[in-house]
Amino acid sequence: MSDNNKKTLFVEGKEVEFTDEKNLLEVIRKAGFQVPTLCYRPDLTSFGACRMCIVEIEGRGIQSSCTMPPEPGLKIRINTDTVRRIRKMVLELLLANHNRECSTCSRSHNCELQKLANLYEVNEIRFPGKKRLEELDDTNPSIVRDPNKCILCGACVRACAERQGLSILSFAGRGSKTIVTPALKKHLAEVDCVNCGQCVAVCPVGALTIKSDIEKARALLNDKTKTVVCQIAPAVRVAAGEEFGLAPGENVIGKLVAALRIMGFDKVYDTNFSADLTIMEEGTEIIRRLEKNERLPLFTSCCPAWVKYVETQHPELIEHLSTARSPQAMFGSLVKDIAVNRDGIKRENFKIISFMPCTAKKAECQREEFSVDGERDVDVVLTTQELIKMLKGSGINLKDLEPETPDLPFGSYSGAGTIFGASGGVAEAALRTVYEFTTGKTLENVDIKETRGLSTSKELTVDLNGTKVKVVVVNTLKEAEKMLRKVIDKTADFQILEVMACPGGCISGGGQPISCNEPGKVEKRAKGLYDEDSSLPIRKSHENPEIKAIYKEWLEKPGSEKAHKLLHTVYIDRFENCYKNLK
DSSP, rough: GGGGGEEEEEEETEEEESSSOOOHHHHHHHHOOOOSSSOOOTTTTOOOSTTTTTTETTEEEETTTSOOOOOTEEEESSSSHHHEEEHHHHHHHHHTSOOOOOGGTTTTTTTTHHHHHHHTOOOOOOOOOOOOOOOOOOOSSSSOOGGGOOOOOOOOHHHHHTTSSOOEEEEEEEEGOOOEEEEEGGGGGGOOOOOOOOOHHHHOOOOOOEEEEEEEEHHHHOOOTEEEEEOOOOOGGGGGGGTTOOOOTOOOOHHHHHHHHHOSEEEEEEEHHHHHHHHHHHHHHHHHHHHHSSSSSSEEOOHHHHHHHHHOOOOGOOOOOOOOOOOOOOHHHHHEEEHHHSSSOOOGGGEEEESSSSSSHHHHHTGGGGTTHHHHHHEEEEEEEHHHHHHHHTTTOOEEEEOOOOOTTTTOOOOOHHHGTTTHHHHHHHHHHHHHHHHHHHHHHOOGGGGGGSSSEEEEEEEETEEEEEEEEEESHHHHHHHHHHTTTTOOOOOOEEEESTTTGGGGGGGSSTTTTSSSSSHHHHHHHHHHHHHHSSSSSOOOHHHHIIIIIIOTTTHHHHHHHHHHOOOOOOHHHHHTTOO
């Protein structure tokens, strides 16, 4: 762009160039200035609800910077007395109707409202607020909704609608009686929420939080009659260090293993092992479906929010889902089966705790299909956020620990298992194995970069022994719905569909450290996974020696009767139940 075409405005007297920024707020932040906001999220539509991002513009007066597009020549002041006075009054009004039991709120350490109230020195509330507390909704297995802490910013409403296309939460009422609620003021457990936790990820306060199972986990660890083991999901290792002063994306799997041993786990395993196992089963299923040309396209089934979405919204497409369990569910089933039938441990005395980036995994472990005689395959699921709290509550500083290696055999994994945590990782891992299984040739370049990146939709076509196979990778359920429409309309030209419900995949799951306002953090998490993949000596699931051994000793071969019993599942038409709940 020539200087003649350069567009500039002025922020606090500093000339700032802008290009395609959608609003003044982005231009101001690009220039290095900080303007507070409670409702703005870069990947969601601008809403202008909180009015914290107001600025003063010469000749225009007070304006909301998140809703106003940039114009050449604007002269913007971001911190005048008028601006500060209005922001402080907005905070007082929000706090007047806010349940201010901050000491017992799970967001007390990172509440955006609390942070701004302190920054603007709100030391008293001059306005009367609500007198009656609303009912706390803790019916959902993954999410707790506290309407008494809601500030009506609308971030959760937009995230659910714009990322997932579900609109589980919406505004109801008018004026001072406005609330955010599920349809007909139902509980979250009574509507077709898929438990993805994206509403939690964008909530600036404690109105939507993760349902904590920390005490359940501690109780198991303190019970000396139990053998307690754990598994750590791929995406956890590149996010957990952030809360201990380590760089986003830094792989802390070795430090986590050391920490969890200190906390008393009998064995510390890695979900990457069962991710490799998933590729063996799902890859075999892909090959069989392609050979028979049936139930195509095949849908991946690793993401429990996506699986529930199909069950509740499109049960007619259930047959397209891979029957392979998710890595978490495979791990629980296999490891408990071995513990009981080989090692002679009573099932009720062998407990598995999962550390996951995903709130939906809490719901997944409660599915009836994933239990034996009432005993769950996975007993407790803790998110990355809960893991961090548990470590800090135990006096453990991850940063200070020396790395240790996971226990064998369920701690051995390939690079393919690692990349499961990023959108496109499952497809790439599967193609590495499926290509070699179908062609009998060695895949020399295992980096399938067409599936990588944070784009909501990616695709590539591969030649599998003369058969052209198109793979589509999407993240967010709204994007997945577009692909499902093609399947329903019989216009789908792809054979494999990978879906992850969260933007960018598990790296930005609902249970990860909140990062919605920190550009670049999610990309760094993805890079951390791909860096580990490229550093490992084994990068294909079928070459993992412990995977080979487990099939030889316990599962016979991929797709065997025993493998199906332990590693596969069935799905349920949940559409009718959701409809009944809404009546």
